[in-house]
Amino acid sequence: MKTLPVTPHALDALTEALRRLPGVGPKTAQRMAMHLLQHDPSGAEILGQSLLHAVAAIRHCRECNTFTEDELCQVCADQGRDRSQLCVVESPSDLLAVEQSHAWRGLYFVLMGRISPLDGIGPREIHLDRLVARVTSDEVKEVVIATNFTPEGEATAHAIESLLKSKGLYEQKRVSRLARGVPVGGELEYIDLGTIAQAVRERRKL
């Protein structure tokens, strides 16, 4: 957006910086900047400090690679978790989603990315070697690949599978992928055909 000499520099800089947020364009950024300065300067200060604090304080868990403020994240540090099971997810938000389902009592490994040849992200960029090292540990008996069911997530799952096979780990550990099918509450009439086809192919015996 054209800026006029009438806007103070600090306001222009703030508007520009707000555009770094995902989904925020020039108009929204300007509205946000004006709102904070006009109606919520203390909110702006809190947000500013939270951002600087988060960037400084948050690092990656030594074991599972998710965000944490300590050496180990709270899941890895929790002695009540089943340490023989490892769930591989793309991002900390995915970890959170699985946690919220209360269906997993094992540990995690967070890739912090997915394979995306179009963006030049291959197996090396998402540090699959770290995952292999983790899976190699005697402690781990089962690996659940829980990458997204998007083309990139599927490519990532496939790359992990090949890698575990090439290292001879596929035979030693129980490796699985999250089930695909009709979502809970789903009505067949409104479900996309690819999902229905998948659910038919992978039908479960009762």
Add this chain to the structure above:
Amino acid sequence: MKTLPVTPHALDALTEALRRLPGVGPKTAQRMAMHLLQHDPSGAEILGQSLLHAVAAIRHCRECNTFTEDELCQVCADQGRDRSQLCVVESPSDLLAVEQSHAWRGLYFVLMGRISPLDGIGPREIHLDRLVARVTSDEVKEVVIATNFTPEGEATAHAIESLLKSKGLYEQKRVSRLARGVPVGGELEYIDLGTIAQAVRERRKL
């Protein structure tokens, strides 16, 4: 949104702080926080610093009340502006909109609010006394009330008009309101009826 003990505190605090932005709910805030930490930590730092800098550096212009980093804003400091004309707007964004139209060469007065009885904002809360003091100055010959054409903006315009009348300023200065009518490029078929009725009542002689 329910937070789980698995998210580090600094990340929760950031997500919570991002919700102070207008139009940002819990899901969007979480997505923004994750995005910044995962893909753009330098953006997060820049945004954090811009916020703190803006809050510290930006104040109100002594003359017109808009945002500025100096004693006087750049419009008020500009000797090329017509100092006899004063345009009254609700907010710095409105000032920017009028500036961008390149149709105004006078000065401004920014109310930094509007009358809104439902929110407990009356004439006192938006400092109309400062506006009256500004209009009283001999320098000012003409006042254009450019508050929005919303119920609150109209109530504000009405309050300003009454106040100027009660102070005897209405007769001394040329007081006007922005024209209402069909927008440029507007097709009658798609314009709301209130605007058409207004445009008919306020039709101009050719």
